[in-house]
Amino acid sequence: MRLETPTHSPGFDHISKKQENMFADFATSIDGTRIAYEITGSGPAVVLLHGGAQSRQTWRAAGYLDKLSSNFTVLTMDFRGHGDSDKPASVEAYGIERHCQDILSVADHAGIERFSLWGYSFGANTGRYLAAESERVARFVMVGVPFGPGASGDFRRMVMGVRNRWIPILRAQSEGTLDLESLTDPERAYLQSSRAQHEVPWLTAMLDWREIVPAQLLCPTLWILGGKNSVALENARSIGSALANSKVSLCTIDGLTHEMEMSDIDNVLPRVQEFIRNTPE
Numbered sequence: 001m002r003l004e005t006p007t008h009s010p011g012f013d014h015i016s017k018k019q020e021n022m023f024a025d026f027a028t029s030i031d032g033t034r035i036a037y038e039i040t041g042s043g044p045a046v047v048l049l050h051g052g053a054q055s056r057q058t059w060r061a062a063g064y065l066d067k068l069s070s071n072f073t074v075l076t077m078d079f080r081g082h083g084d085s086d087k088p089a090s091v092e093a094y095g096i097e098r099h100c101q102d103i104l105s106v107a108d109h110a111g112i113e114r115f116s117l118w119g120y121s122f123g124a125n126t127g128r129y130l131a132a133e134s135e136r137v138a139r140f141v142m143v144g145v146p147f148g149p150g151a152s153g154d155f156r157r158m159v160m161g162v163r164n165r166w167i168p169i170l171r172a173q174s175e176g177t178l179d180l181e182s183l184t185d186p187e188r189a190y191l192q193s194s195r196a197q198h199e200v201p202w203l204t205a206m207l208d209w210r211e212i213v214p215a216q217l218l219c220p221t222l223w224i225l226g227g228k229n230s231v232a233l234e235n236a237r238s239i240g241s242a243l244a245n246s247k248v249s250l251c252t253i254d255g256l257t258h259e260m261e262m263s264d265i266d267n268v269l270p271r272v273q274e275f276i277r278n279t280p281e
Contacts, residue, residue: 027109036084037077041069045115049123055083087198094205100130132216138281140221144261146235149211163204214246221248222275226256
């Protein structure tokens with residue numbers, strides 16, 4: 001089984017494990033979870049948060065590190081449950097407070113006090129909570145997601161389906177009572193790949209993430225949406241009045257799908273660079 005979610009962008013599956021490990025340093029979060037990261041470049045600090053089922057290497061593969069590192073100190077990290085970071089088995093380990101603490105622990109380990117934060121998809125969902133809570137975030141770039149709870153609408157229904165199917169399977173596996181014959185061939189293959197053990201917990205944990213509204217963000221925020229990201233655009237239209245009373249500026253880029261909000265560097269990067277360089281804290 002492959003988890004098809006709005007937080008996954010295809011096109012970067014060629015990244016090898018050797019490439020992921022090559023540049024990794026590790027910070028230890030407050031609960032003992034080791035978080036992999038790398039840092040490159042010089043200048044004002046920018047922390048990049050990848051999408052779900054991706055890794056920090058997604059930014060490198062898309063070309064962002066080469067472009068950014070000449071003007072910025074760029075920190076990329078693997079969320080817990082992703083890449084080279086530890087992969088706790090419990091849903092509770094993926095609460096939003098844990099993710100936010102991971103980001104701050106990595107910044108502390110790298111010696112970065114204040115930074116701009118740029119999140120794509122799952123990374124944008126996560127980053128907005130930190131931008132609403134920590135004055136260490138100077139500016140925030142939120143790409144490809146609507147405002148609201150961590151999981152809503154069709155995405156919430158999909159996540160609930162994953163939870164209802166897979167949490168009992170994983171529990172039975174850990175207890176030694178799982179009947180493999182009760183699974184379909186794709187489900188058995190997914191279980192045996194070991195991906196389910198960490199993908200299902202971080203995904204289903206989003207059901208309990210609280211709602212965030214624009215007025216809660218403490219710093220200037222650039223909200224980037226592709227013109228073909230219909231779900232997020234409808235959300236933007238529905239909360240227009242809330243944007244007027246916040247620090248959030250909406251930027252719509254015509255023709256971009258959700259996946260292209262990451263992959264189309266020529267359209268996305270110039271807008272982000274201008275925002276980070278020219279927006280006062």
